Amino acid sequence: MNASRSVLGLVELSDSRNGGGYNSGASNVLRDVFQDRLRGWVRAKDQWRLLNNNRVCVILKDMTRGGELELAAAKLGRIFDEPHFHMGRALPLSVNAGFAEIKDCGRDISEAMEQATLALTQAKKSRRLFDVYSDDCTKGPRDERELISQLERALEMGELQLYYQPKVHAGYQSLLGAEALMRWHTPEKQVITPDRFIDVAERYDVIRPMTWWAIKTAVARLARWPTELSIAVNVSPKLLLENEILSVVQDALDIHGVAPKRLNLEVTESIMVDNQDTMLGQLARLREMGTRISIDDFGTGFSSLAYFRDLPVDEIKIDKSFVMHMLKSEKDLAIVKAVINLAHNFSLKVVAEGVEDQHIASALSELGCDVLQGYFFDKPLPVEQFNQNYRL
Numbered sequence: 001m002n003a004s005r006s007v008l009g010l011v012e013l014s015d016s017r018n019g020g021g022y023n024s025g026a027s028n029v030l031r032d033v034f035q036d037r038l039r040g041w042v043r044a045k046d047q048w049r050l051l052n053n054n055r056v057c058v059i060l061k062d063m064t065r066g067g068e069l070e071l072a073a074a075k076l077g078r079i080f081d082e083p084h085f086h087m088g089r090a091l092p093l094s095v096n097a098g099f100a101e102i103k104d105c106g107r108d109i110s111e112a113m114e115q116a117t118l119a120l121t122q123a124k125k126s127r128r129l130f131d132v133y134s135d136d137c138t139k140g141p142r143d144e145r146e147l148i149s150q151l152e153r154a155l156e157m158g159e160l161q162l163y164y165q166p167k168v169h170a171g172y173q174s175l176l177g178a179e180a181l182m183r184w185h186t187p188e189k190q191v192i193t194p195d196r197f198i199d200v201a202e203r204y205d206v207i208r209p210m211t212w213w214a215i216k217t218a219v220a221r222l223a224r225w226p227t228e229l230s231i232a233v234n235v236s237p238k239l240l241l242e243n244e245i246l247s248v249v250q251d252a253l254d255i256h257g258v259a260p261k262r263l264n265l266e267v268t269e270s271i272m273v274d275n276q277d278t279m280l281g282q283l284a285r286l287r288e289m290g291t292r293i294s295i296d297d298f299g300t301g302f303s304s305l306a307y308f309r310d311l312p313v314d315e316i317k318i319d320k321s322f323v324m325h326m327l328k329s330e331k332d333l334a335i336v337k338a339v340i341n342l343a344h345n346f347s348l349k350v351v352a353e354g355v356e357d358q359h360i361a362s363a364l365s366e367l368g369c370d371v372l373q374g375y376f377f378d379k380p381l382p383v384e385q386f387n388q389n390y391r392l
């Protein structure tokens, strides 16, 4: 593993200050100022080239992985902090940058160029100074151990956040609550979704403190939301093999004085694969405490009709793979209908996930589905945004 790397950066001067553009005289001046200041930023060993009047491509050589890129980006910000004074007028300057690692050292930079463009777009969209492109193989942890220690640190440093995706009443489309979905905001200002870390976290036990954190955070949130709203937290089946979850849930509810029925725990069907008795026992205890239990991703695992008879649960969530295509695929529609009817016969509520448009929402409502969740209503949102959208 090489300790250093070359990074391609795109730096763009924004020219839309004060609502409009600069006049052409000023924009020529700015182009010169832009280049002058960039010269104060790059090091002798770096290469750079003007792509157009307000965009440059930079190749930063020998960047170590220990935060050197972030330091360089911070310096870029400082260099453009001061406005430029032209004929007695202050011209504000502002830049955005996108960075990407050059994997194929020195030869083909077109891929890095594309990735840096994506990062730049992302940075502009989110009004950040810079963004760094990442995917599973470039940036990010080299191996699982590294990911685990990063996750442990992330938890300690408060880098994990719960995003909230609304669950709405199928008939009235009114807000019933939300599913809490974890996001990791890294110091490099990336937002990493759980598909990149939950599996590994489960294998290495760090899932335990992460889940306890999620439960406590969700319950604390419930204490600040109207009492008719609920929050669902995803719980890995293996945590049902131990008693600890019982006290974590009970303590959180007691501390915040939250009614247990407002906390929903989502578990996948795999609870029925191993250690059935233990898991069912724990679910029953959680339910006796008053919390609600949902079976998540229903239909994708080893679904068995016996679930309807044996599982101490309140709600079934039909997996989005059936819901998303139910208006194009007769078979998916048949599955959705069957699950709704069967669940209702056992007095279980049915949630459809993956509701992406109005047609699917109406169809589900007509089929008697109880609760809807999906991009049609909202993506998982940071809590501030959720509160704002739903006036909480």
Ligand code: G
Pocket (backbone or CB within 6 Å): 180, 181, 182, 193, 194, 195, 198, 211, 214, 233, 234, 235, 236, 380
């Ligand atoms: O938005 P989405 O990409 O958020 O979630 C991807 C998957 O990660 C889902 O299957 C979801 O169940 C899982 N997930 C999200 N947040 C958590 C969490 O807090 N704990 C566990 N165990 N799984 C989660």
Ligand code: G
Pocket (backbone or CB within 6 Å): 165, 181, 234, 296, 297, 320, 353, 354, 355, 356, 373, 374, 375, 376, 380
């Ligand atoms: O816990 P579960 O596996 O059900 O997690 C829900 C996952 O589904 C999350 O990754 C969430 O971001 C995603 N999701 C939620 N609504 C939609 C949707 O309408 N369409 C798609 N494609 N994914 C969705």
Ligand code: MN
Pocket (backbone or CB within 6 Å): 179, 234, 266, 296
């Ligand atoms: Mn879920």
